Amino acid sequence: MRNAVRLLDVLDRMESGPIIEEEIFDMELVPSTMAALQKKYDIHIAADAAIVPEDDAFADRLFEAGLEMAETLGVFCTDTGRRMVWSRNEILDAIGLAPSELTIGEFPDAHTQVKRFPEDAARVTIKGGPVGTPSPEQLYLAIQQSYAQEPLVDLMIDGSLETVYGREGRSHSPWELLMAWHEMEMVLTAVARAGRPGLGIGCTEDSVSEIGELSVTSAERLGPHHWHHIAMVSEFKTNYALMTKVAHLIKSGSVIHSFYNTIYGGTAGGREGMAIAIVGGCILLQMAYMTTTHSVSPTHPFFGNTTTPDILRALAPAQQAISRNSHLLNDVVITPVGGPGTKTLLYEVAAQSITSVSSGAAGLIGPRSAAGTQPGHVSGLEARFMAEVAHAARGMSRREANRLVTEIVGRYQEELDKRPIGQRFDEVYDVVRVQPSQAWIDTYEAVKDELGQMGMTFDSPSAHAAVGGDLVGSEIEGGS
Amino acid sequence: MADKDESLKQAGADLEKAMMSAETGKGVEIAQSMLDKGLSPSQFFVEVLQPVLYEIGKRFERLEIFLPELMKAAKVAKAIQAEVLEPSLRSGKGETTSVGSVVIGTCKGDIHDIGKNMVALMLQVNGFKVYDLGTDVSAQSFIDAAREHEAKIIAMSSLLTTSMPYMGDLTKRLEGLGLRKEYRVIVGGAPVTQAYADRIGADAYGSDAVSAVQQCLSLAKSTMQS
Numbered sequence: 001m002r003n004a005v006r007l008l009d010v011l012d013r014m015e016s017g018p019i020i021e022e023e024i025f026d027m028e029l030v031p032s033t034m035a036a037l038q039k040k041y042d043i044h045i046a047a048d049a050a051i052v053p054e055d056d057a058f059a060d061r062l063f064e065a066g067l068e069m070a071e072t073l074g075v076f077c078t079d080t081g082r083r084m085v086w087s088r089n090e091i092l093d094a095i096g097l098a099p100s101e102l103t104i105g106e107f108p109d110a111h112t113q114v115k116r117f118p119e120d121a122a123r124v125t126i127k128g129g130p131v132g133t134p135s136p137e138q139l140y141l142a143i144q145q146s147y148a149q150e151p152l153v154d155l156m157i158d159g160s161l162e163t164v165y166g167r168e169g170r171s172h173s174p175w176e177l178l179m180a181w182h183e184m185e186m187v188l189t190a191v192a193r194a195g196r197p198g199l200g201i202g203c204t205e206d207s208v209s210e211i212g213e214l215s216v217t218s219a220e221r222l223g224p225h226h227w228h229h230i231a232m233v234s235e236f237k238t239n240y241a242l243m244t245k246v247a248h249l250i251k252s253g254s255v256i257h258s259f260y261n262t263i264y265g266g267t268a269g270g271r272e273g274m275a276i277a278i279v280g281g282c283i284l285l286q287m288a289y290m291t292t293t294h295s296v297s298p299t300h301p302f303f304g305n306t307t308t309p310d311i312l313r314a315l316a317p318a319q320q321a322i323s324r325n326s327h328l329l330n331d332v333v334i335t336p337v338g339g340p341g342t343k344t345l346l347y348e349v350a351a352q353s354i355t356s357v358s359s360g361a362a363g364l365i366g367p368r369s370a371a372g373t374q375p376g377h378v379s380g381l382e383a384r385f386m387a388e389v390a391h392a393a394r395g396m397s398r399r400e401a402n403r404l405v406t407e408i409v410g411r412y413q414e415e416l417d418k419r420p421i422g423q424r425f426d427e428v429y430d431v432v433r434v435q436p437s438q439a440w441i442d443t444y445e446a447v448k449d450e451l452g453q454m455g456m457t458f459d460s461p462s463a464h465a466a467v468g469g470d471l472v473g474s475e476i477e478g479g480s
Numbered sequence: 481m482a483d484k485d486e487s488l489k490q491a492g493a494d495l496e497k498a499m500m501s502a503e504t505g506k507g508v509e510i511a512q513s514m515l516d517k518g519l520s521p522s523q524f525f526v527e528v529l530q531p532v533l534y535e536i537g538k539r540f541e542r543l544e545i546f547l548p549e550l551m552k553a554a555k556v557a558k559a560i561q562a563e564v565l566e567p568s569l570r571s572g573k574g575e576t577t578s579v580g581s582v583v584i585g586t587c588k589g590d591i592h593d594i595g596k597n598m599v600a601l602m603l604q605v606n607g608f609k610v611y612d613l614g615t616d617v618s619a620q621s622f623i624d625a626a627r628e629h630e631a632k633i634i635a636m637s638s639l640l641t642t643s644m645p646y647m648g649d650l651t652k653r654l655e656g657l658g659l660r661k662e663y664r665v666i667v668g669g670a671p672v673t674q675a676y677a678d679r680i681g682a683d684a685y686g687s688d689a690v691s692a693v694q695q696c697l698s699l700a701k702s703t704m705q706s
Binding site: 022026027031034035078134160162168169170171172173175176179206208209233234235237239263264265266267269270273301302304310371372373 | 540543546547548551588589590591592593594595597598614615640641642643644645646648670671673688689690
């Protein structure tokens with residue numbers, strides 16, 4: 001449920017919740033809560049555990065632990081120095097009323113995202129794009145078009161700009177507003193050039209503070225049918241600027257996509273703490289931001305990626321916990337270390353796609369190639385690959401998924417600390433024709449062949465075309 | 481000699497255990513007993529505390545332990561400094577057990593703090609006095625804090641490309657104020673690169689928490705030599 005009354009209730013809690021010092025919240029309350037919940041709910045994930053487990057009882061205990069975490073911690077607002085907290089019943093009511101299906105974008109390119117279960121054959125939503133990776137201004141339009149023109153990309157997500165009109169962009173300044181406008185102008189052009197003017201756009205990536213979002217979100221600009229982003233700061237924190245975005249998006253009737261990136265080895269701890277934090281964090285996104293869709297991007301502290309085996313071991317049961325016990329529309333952001341042109345990128349994307357889809361993720365976002373840190377090291381071809389693998393993994397048993405993922409992880413694990421960032425967009429694409437180079441195509445085909453030899457079956461393009469939004473409703477019936 | 485080595489080894493093992501379980505009292509007791517046996521504060525720091533903290537840092541680097549364990553170790557180390565080493569030094573010969581002081585923060589325009597917190601803790605467990613200014617910190621606030629705490633190293637973190645320009649503000653401002661030679665500046669954060677650090681004239685770049693500590697140790701050495 002999202003409306004102005006609930007918005008006021010959330011904002012009231014922000015102004016009246018329990019007072020706590022930020023350092024105590026970060027350094028004492030979060031770690032002690034995580035440790036206590038691991039013990040109480042017997043949450044253990046061994047270093048050599050199956051990457052994609054099939055223990056439903058464990059997933060359900062993990063959900064209970066996440067629920068209690070959300071109730072115990074709430075969300076800390078750094079501007080008021082208070083925790084916004086909710087009771088267990090309030091949480092259950094709110095997540096029970098959250099949408100389990102949502103249409104994003106406009107006719108004729110609108111896409112309906114649906115809730116999925118572990119091992120579900122229902123269509124998984126592909127949200128392709130660089131996810132905030134900075135790009136050189138002169139390449140930005142072609143980069144976004146390279147994603148928009150991929151038929152398997154159901155919704156697009158923006159990268160961010162490295163500069164604006166050749167100047168350094170600065171958050172919380174007039175430059176942020178100009179960046180947000182520049183992003184908007186170019187992504188609307190990119191979807192039009194791709195022949196998909198109604199494609200739902202994940203935005204605004206150049207709005208760290210509220211300034212950019214407020215300036216470009218309106219019916220005449222980036223309208224409410226696009227999916228508008230709000231971050232929850234790790235771990236479990238927000239502020240006035242982020243809550244201002246929430247208020248604006250609710251008052252403008254916009255789709256809210258919020259996200260939370262817990263850090264492996266951070267205050268939540270290791271595999272177990274990360275798994276609880278993913279579940280509890282998603283619940284808190286719903287409570288604080290009244291979000292319509294949300295995503296997690298559990299991040300490695302040194303590589304900045306989401307694909308290390310330890311992270312996948314936390315992500316898989318957490319995703320299963322959420323999808324078995326709620327109908328929240330939960331996406332996973334894929335952030336490989338590898339960049340365009342490398343096999344490493346493709347292996348990482350394959351492993352995390354299979355892990356997430358078989359564990360019940362409703363959507364995949366990205367890939368945010370080269371850990372999202374190398375300017376312009378992104379391209380549409382990796383989104384096509386992510387989509388093809390994701391669709392091939394629909395309906396796959398978790399046991400089979402684990403077999404495949406374990407084998408694929410073995411092909412990239414040793415490469416991660418070499419940080420193979422690959423090549424920039426203009427080295428792997430013809431930027432005028434906006435088509436991948438033959439070398440990049442050859443690498444992509446070679447990895448698809450390897451996956452085929454492992455036992456994956458890829459659909460033909462015509463099979464994808466037949467799976468429209470209308471089919472999804474009937475597929476989900478048999479999903480559980 | 482062999483007895484002394486054995487005693488130091490045992491003290492180190494006991495101290496590591498106390499740190500991993502956040503037994504502040506036990507840690508203080510071990511430190512005090514070593515000083516009572518005739519070890520000077522700086523000998524204790526160099527021969528017992530530093531090797532233990534180094535090993536704990538290495539374990540974090542290998543992700544065998546996590547931030548909560550690092551926090552426990554830092555808490556015990558802080559108590560040993562405050563309750564045993566500093567009082568002893570105040571009555572002693574002007575020795576020091578601090579590697580140096582660092583002012584740290586996430587630069588203006590950015591509110592992400594986990595990476596910065598990791599670096600701050602790693603610096604503490606490696607013997608630095610750390611003054612954490614939090615997030616969204618302006619260039620002038622870094623300078624004011626460095627002056628106030630007599631810190632020679634300023635460490636800035638940014639997770640966003642749109643907050644990185646504020647890092648450049650610091651080096652420019654230090655130049656403009658005629659203070660550039662007085663401070664060493666280190667920058668880090670996901671989108672920050674060595675090339676960017678060079679471009680804005682920073683003295684060092686930390687690609688992650690571990691390398692940030694190594695770089696700060698080198699910077700601390702250079703401030704002592706200058």
